[in-house]
Amino acid sequence: MNKDDILLALRSSRSGFVSGADLAASTGVSRTAVWKHIKKLEREGYLIEAIPSKGYRLTSSPDVMIVSDLKRGLKARTIGREIVHLTETASTNTLAMDLAHKGAADGTVVIAETQTGGKGRLGRAWTSPRGNLYLSVILRPAVPVHKAPLITLMGAVAVAAAIRENLGIPAGIKWPNDILIDGKKIAGLLTEMSAEPDRIRHIVLGIGVNVNMDVRELPPEVRKTATTLAAVTGTRVDRTALARTLLAGLEKWYQRFLKNEADVLDAWKELNVTLGNRVAVSGAGTMLEGLARGIDAEGRLIIRLDDGTLRPVTAGDVTIVKGKT
Numbered sequence: 001m002n003k004d005d006i007l008l009a010l011r012s013s014r015s016g017f018v019s020g021a022d023l024a025a026s027t028g029v030s031r032t033a034v035w036k037h038i039k040k041l042e043r044e045g046y047l048i049e050a051i052p053s054k055g056y057r058l059t060s061s062p063d064v065m066i067v068s069d070l071k072r073g074l075k076a077r078t079i080g081r082e083i084v085h086l087t088e089t090a091s092t093n094t095l096a097m098d099l100a101h102k103g104a105a106d107g108t109v110v111i112a113e114t115q116t117g118g119k120g121r122l123g124r125a126w127t128s129p130r131g132n133l134y135l136s137v138i139l140r141p142a143v144p145v146h147k148a149p150l151i152t153l154m155g156a157v158a159v160a161a162a163i164r165e166n167l168g169i170p171a172g173i174k175w176p177n178d179i180l181i182d183g184k185k186i187a188g189l190l191t192e193m194s195a196e197p198d199r200i201r202h203i204v205l206g207i208g209v210n211v212n213m214d215v216r217e218l219p220p221e222v223r224k225t226a227t228t229l230a231a232v233t234g235t236r237v238d239r240t241a242l243a244r245t246l247l248a249g250l251e252k253w254y255q256r257f258l259k260n261e262a263d264v265l266d267a268w269k270e271l272n273v274t275l276g277n278r279v280a281v282s283g284a285g286t287m288l289e290g291l292a293r294g295i296d297a298e299g300r301l302i303i304r305l306d307d308g309t310l311r312p313v314t315a316g317d318v319t320i321v322k323g324k325t
């Protein structure tokens with residue numbers, strides 16, 4: 001029994017009130033222990049009313065996730081079997097890579113309420129105030145190393161699909177790692193890998209979703225290109241429900257990926273907003289411009305240059321120059 005059980009009991013009470021005696025009975029501890037847990041919850045920012053004849057009632061909660069709440073309804077075969085939840089860390093990806101080196105199981109998830117050194121690609125920063133989702137999943141897929149980029153695509157499908165399923169918003173994927181709503185970035189993915197030449201040791205799939213933060217918390221130059229789910233829906237979004245849908249979706253898409261990668265590529269094509277557009281791709285000191293024609297079996301973007309040559313691109317930043325005509 002811990003304070004999370006008390007919290008769940010308070011939350012699931014129909015009348016709102018639960019007596020100390022009932023809490024003690026249902027959680028199997030003394031009333032003094034219940035009282036101590038209540039005090040602990042109050043120190044964490046929960047407001048709990050106590051009325052002698054009625055008991056305790058939860059009147060307001062801080063916006064933090066509770067792992068037992070998150071796990072409820074999650075039929076995790078792999079992803080989310082283990083969930084590590086932290087109030088703050090430098091980067092969930094860095095911590096997940098560390099845990100993976102130390103042998104953490106396939107599917108372990110690391111979630112933080114805020115990151116002090118959130119990472120984007122190529123040494124860029126991911127602004128990570130409270131109110132959003134920051135999570136990293138440790139994966140140990142038995143697939144060849146050259147298939148690793150497909151994990152980013154698989155993750156992007158799961159994120160876009162979870163936003164659609166949970167909130168009914170048409171989120172789209174911009175190759176390789178952005179999730180956009182109306183052209184603005186709502187989520188980003190960062191995949192890191194430890195591998196031998198012919199074997200993946202582990203991959204960490206990091207996902208950051210802008211949920212309830214105030215857009216003004218972003219650096220001014222990022223504000224123009226980014227948005228949040230709360231801004232799009234005009235209301236506060238339940239992060240735990242979204243995280244649950246996302247983890248269940250990752251489980252589904254990861255199993256599909258292991259069985260038949262083509263399913264993931266098909267879903268990616270359905271959800272992407274890159275193909276069919278004229279794009280500029282920058283990366284590795286070069287700049288290409290052409291028509292985004294397709295995606296190959298290894299997740300590379302195929303660009304048709306103006307001279308008709310087809311050029312596969314492994315990594316880079318894509319700007320849409322001109323939309324589909």
Ligand code: BT5
Pocket residue numbers: 090091092093094115117118119120121122124125126127128133134135136177178185186187188189190206207208209210218222225226227
């Ligand atoms: C990404 O990189 O989009 C990868 C983001 C991955 C973040 C997750 S959070 C959990 C896990 N732990 C980590 O440390 N990271 C992962 P990239 O495509 O390089 O985009 C980075 C750029 O996006 C920055 O240079 C900014 O311009 C912009 N940006 C930064 N923070 C943002 C935010 N919160 N929302 C939208 N755009 C942002």
